Amino acid sequence: MLQLNNISKSFGGLQVLQGVNLTVPQGGIFGLIGPNGAGKTTVFNLVTGLLRATSGNIAFNDQDIGKVAPHKITERGIARTFQNIRVFKEMTLLENVVVGMHDHMNYGLASLLLNLPGYRKIESAARERALELLSWVRLDHKAHLLADSLSYGEQRKLEFARALATKPKLLLLDEPVAGMNPSEKTELMREILNIKERGYSIFMIEHDMRFVMGLCDRIAVLNFGRIIAEGTPGQIKNNQEVIEAYLGKEEAE
Template sequence: MLELSHVSRHFGGLVVLEDVNLAVPANTIFGLIGPNGAGKTTVVNIITGLLAPSSGQVLFEGVSLVGKQPHTITQGGIARTFQNIRVFKEMSLLDNVIVGMHAHLHYGPLGIFTRSKSFAAAERAAREKAYELLSWVRLAHKCDELAESLSYGEQRRLELARALATNPKLLLLDEPVAGMNSSEKEELMHEVRNIHARGFTIFMIEHDMRFVMGLCKEIAVLNFGRIICQGEPDHVRNDPQVIEAYLGREDDASTTSQGVAQ
């Protein structure tokens, strides 16, 4: 579904990504992990059009994404969440999700002004769909509350519902458990599994090894802008380069591999 081929990104003389190659198949949960500063968010920003690669190619279902604007990429079937929560706190949960549907609402300015039948029908359908998406993340009972009333973990789940409102084929999660406690992480893990079971392909970037190992079928590891390992969770967990990248030591594999696994 998604392929990065020889992707590099330089900021002046600073090399952030160097010759990154990834292939994300459809109907999977794929993880890109790495220590802080490894370049993970830069990968997502390139995929979603916020940054252009210095070199290389990004293909989504065989079509190049390089040079396309973020809204075009979203309309083409890729949605994302952000490391920093970006909900509209003074809007209801329902309205937060409806915002995500704007690209698919076609009643136009005249319909809004005249409150036409087509506008009323589209608005009703949008509200019903938003309520359904909130139920997927177990927030439907709070649909009319303001987003500012939610806990941190609930705001993360609201972001998931809003991303799903764009009707994506591929959902990108940018460090979804950043700032969460262990209980919130377990809840979000449950939501991600449920979303995947509904037929969505998920590509997440994260540095929480436990969270990724519990979800992903395949994992790639990024360190200093380069992919150092890729494979199934058990292979990645025991790779000496991964252990060294996370814990800074390679001479005590039995101790460090246990630490990475945790």
């Protein structure tokens, strides 16, 4: 589904990524782990068009997206959440999710200004879909509350619903459980598995190893801008180079 071929990225004299090759398959959960500063978020920024690779190419469903604008990449089917929560706190949950649908809501300016039937029909369908997505993450009962009233974990789930509103084929999750307590992590793991079971493919960055090992089908390890290992959770957990570079003996055990 997603292929990074010999990707390198430099910022001035600093080389952040060096010859990265990754293949994210369809229909599973693929994890990218590594120490802070390894280049993980840079990978996400390249995939979503926020940065341009210094060399190499990125393909999504066999189409080159290396020079495609971020909003066009979203239209092609890649959605993303960020490590720092970015919900619209002054809007309701329902409004937050509807915002994610705007690229797919085809009505003209005149229809909007005159409140014509075509506009009302599209808006009604969008609200119904938003309620459905909120139900997927068990927030539909709070649809008309302001996002600012949610707990940290609930705001993260709202982000998932809004990302799904863009009709993605691939969902990128940047440290989804950062700052969460154990019960919130357990609940979010259930929501991510629910999303996977609905046919979505997921590419995830995360530091919580129990979370990663319990969710991912395959994991790649990035260290100093290079991929040092890739495999199943069991293979990664027992890889000596990964243990020395990142996991440590306690995590491996």
